[in-house]
Amino acid sequence: MSDTRQRTAAQILAEYDGPHLRIMEVCGTHTHENFRLGIRSLLPPQVDLISGPGCPVCVTPVDFIDEAIWLAEHGVTITTFGDLVRVPGTEKNLADARANGARVQVVYSPIDALQYAREHADEQVCFLSVGFETTVPAACLAVDQAREEGVENFSLLVANKTMPNAYAALKGSADVFLYPGHVHAITGTKLCEDLVEQGVSGVLAGFTAKELLTAMAVALAKAQEGKPFFVNAYPRVVKPEGTPAAVALIEKVMEPCDTEWRGLGAIPQSGLRLREEYAAHDARKKYGMPEIHGRANPACRCGNVLRGEITPSECPLFGKVCTPLHPVGACMVSGEGACSAFYQYGGSLS
Amino acid sequence: MCVGLSAKVVRIQDGMAMVDASGAKREISVQLLDDVEPGDYVMVHAGIAIAKITDEDEHETDAVMEELLA
Amino acid sequence: MNEQVTLAMGAGGRQTAKLIEEVFAARFDSPLLTADDAAVLDPPRGKMAMSTDGFIVSPSFFAGGNIGKLSICGTVNDLACMGARPLYLTCGFVIEEGYPLDKLRQIADAMAATAAEVGVTLVAGDTKVAGKGQVDGVFITTTGVGEIVEGASPAGAKACPGDAIIVTGDVGRHGCTILLERDDFGIEADVTSDCAPLWGSVEAMLATTKDIHVIRDATRGGVGTVLYEIASQSGVGVRLDAASVPVDPAVGGVCRMLGLEPLYLACEGRLVVIAPKQEAPALVEALRACPYSQGAAVIGEIIDERPGWVVMRTEIGSETLLPQPTGELLPRIC
Numbered sequence: 031m032s033d034t035r036q037r038t039a040a041q042i043l044a045e046y047d048g049p050h051l052r053i054m055e056v057c058g059t060h061t062h063e064n065f066r067l068g069i070r071s072l073l074p075p076q077v078d079l080i081s082g083p084g085c086p087v088c089v090t091p092v093d094f095i096d097e098a099i100w101l102a103e104h105g106v107t108i109t110t111f112g113d114l115v116r117v118p119g120t121e122k123n124l125a126d127a128r129a130n131g132a133r134v135q136v137v138y139s140p141i142d143a144l145q146y147a148r149e150h151a152d153e154q155v156c157f158l159s160v161g162f163e164t165t166v167p168a169a170c171l172a173v174d175q176a177r178e179e180g181v182e183n184f185s186l187l188v189a190n191k192t193m194p195n196a197y198a199a200l201k202g203s204a205d206v207f208l209y210p211g212h213v214h215a216i217t218g219t220k221l222c223e224d225l226v227e228q229g230v231s232g233v234l235a236g237f238t239a240k241e242l243l244t245a246m247a248v249a250l251a252k253a254q255e256g257k258p259f260f261v262n263a264y265p266r267v268v269k270p271e272g273t274p275a276a277v278a279l280i281e282k283v284m285e286p287c288d289t290e291w292r293g294l295g296a297i298p299q300s301g302l303r304l305r306e307e308y309a310a311h312d313a314r315k316k317y318g319m320p321e322i323h324g325r326a327n328p329a330c331r332c333g334n335v336l337r338g339e340i341t342p343s344e345c346p347l348f349g350k351v352c353t354p355l356h357p358v359g360a361c362m363v364s365g366e367g368a369c370s371a372f373y374q375y376g377g378s379l380s
Numbered sequence: 381m382c383v384g385l386s387a388k389v390v391r392i393q394d395g396m397a398m399v400d401a402s403g404a405k406r407e408i409s410v411q412l413l414d415d416v417e418p419g420d421y422v423m424v425h426a427g428i429a430i431a432k433i434t435d436e437d438e439h440e441t442d443a444v445m446e447e448l449l450a
Numbered sequence: 451m452n453e454q455v456t457l458a459m460g461a462g463g464r465q466t467a468k469l470i471e472e473v474f475a476a477r478f479d480s481p482l483l484t485a486d487d488a489a490v491l492d493p494p495r496g497k498m499a500m501s502t503d504g505f506i507v508s509p510s511f512f513a514g515g516n517i518g519k520l521s522i523c524g525t526v527n528d529l530a531c532m533g534a535r536p537l538y539l540t541c542g543f544v545i546e547e548g549y550p551l552d553k554l555r556q557i558a559d560a561m562a563a564t565a566a567e568v569g570v571t572l573v574a575g576d577t578k579v580a581g582k583g584q585v586d587g588v589f590i591t592t593t594g595v596g597e598i599v600e601g602a603s604p605a606g607a608k609a610c611p612g613d614a615i616i617v618t619g620d621v622g623r624h625g626c627t628i629l630l631e632r633d634d635f636g637i638e639a640d641v642t643s644d645c646a647p648l649w650g651s652v653e654a655m656l657a658t659t660k661d662i663h664v665i666r667d668a669t670r671g672g673v674g675t676v677l678y679e680i681a682s683q684s685g686v687g688v689r690l691d692a693a694s695v696p697v698d699p700a701v702g703g704v705c706r707m708l709g710l711e712p713l714y715l716a717c718e719g720r721l722v723v724i725a726p727k728q729e730a731p732a733l734v735e736a737l738r739a740c741p742y743s744q745g746a747a748v749i750g751e752i753i754d755e756r757p758g759w760v761v762m763r764t765e766i767g768s769e770t771l772l773p774q775p776t777g778e779l780l781p782r783i784c
Contacts, residue, residue, distance in 0.1 A: 125778075167430070244445055265440045365709065405638045
């Protein structure tokens, strides 16, 4: 039964004979999984899969890494998701800082970072808070607990981002958005419904082979009908109301702010920062950090890649000076970065 | 954007749950979800449960396809 | 009181002699191991293989073994991969001041037991003690000499299109075990290292056929790295069938939790074997009859297309590439 449905989905992809269609994988994990599952090889040539800006590592500006390194070099223990360790700053990355003696601790969860701070009262411990609505609640839980318990040596360096205004900025760059399933597991589906009103089409997609094939089939079938649509193809996880307690927690701990996206530029009110009540746990305030402006390699074209304007192989650095072993741009570092995925999967099989 | 792990809740205490993903176990926070009980499945990201889910991707996904074909 | 290794034990005097006598010589007892400056040995018949490897695993004790067992298996397996019956081993220790003598005895026990199982003789050794903090616990280097079985000549450059690719058991267990032992990520799982000496498995294969093109042991970097090396050395493509790569469920669970690829986790008791397709069933059967390769399976084939790359046939029947190895394994959330 279920395999039949999966085959039906694959068949819809193979038999699509509609107009040229650009589908944007907003979420980097979708980019990664689509490559891993070879979904591109199942698509007809007039369907393009474009990688979007939904990899927190890729859209985080160089400044943030430089800030983290500034902290590390001022004796602060950095706790971070593994994803950020090799992202290049202006002069070095966190792995280099670690080799020079800085303490950089990879953690699975911000809650583990808080635990590390509890267990190392003699160290100043900062967690690098990147990520979208999916990841923000975990950081908020940690910092909220730290405030409640008075864990004074724990702070966050925040570069979190939110999707609503990013969708507005991306409008027109694709015909159909493959919406990030786990962001909307938190925020619900209202935004997607609203976007349909504005003429923006999208499908909420999950991450297993079956879920991705189904979402893609829905996207192609609906696109042929010619009017804007939204389908939640991930109802197993995404409920219309999302996870209200998570949204409330974000609201309690953080507030919107303008922020810079690598590649997309400044998007008003698309960032988050800690509210004033949490200032004692805000690394920038706590350690009197100066304003730091990083400088990305000027030849790096991550920005164009993130806007879906060029494929990674059109960047002059791609595969030559910029490889997963020696990444220049952030899109080459993250496993879900478009450049890394393109490189590692050989620009797909086609 | 966000790697998710579907895992089964083994036990719960004070908002923390031990979850099991094919034999790999870890403690995570379930503070943001209501009514999670041992035996339930949750989607885990960065050490917290972000949604209560069904364990298989079969049923609901099939329903999406059926609606599309209807 | 806990006995510890002291700097004096490495100074070359009476205490050094005592350490060697009590901890090592008592366990590695053999007429070939003498107090003289070098071992005097009969040369192998025919061609000989020689290999050396250093071991610095942290922690030095883990589920399924310790650094001692690992240091014997590593070199034995390197020799076995050339079709060589391991004959002689030497071992060099660098021990951190303050290391518990009891643990050192356990390491030596494991080395003696593993060597005896394989039938290889420890013929020379060296012991140094380094100051606190100069090394992490104990480092071991082993060097081995083996006698190549007549007619066997496996080599990394000999993979041919049409060959079958066999792996001798489930992948990634050693790497997963070490990751769990370090407890950096609060994950618990019932996973044991695959650390094992594989000469028996190779001997059984060579008894079946000498027509084996490549034998490689997958250590650091795992099976994925080995396959990329072979693809490059032989100038061929590799096609893997993702569904047939054996992975222990718990290893799979840990990998999904941390966003890691099991094919890139270290093994210490797994071979990648490449041989003509018609030999594969008999080889798999022979391997499955051996204690350390009961999970042997054909996982793919060598192809003409895409030289230098590892292509994966995915669970949904499409094709993609196995991402190339990128060095340090970092858990990811995205």
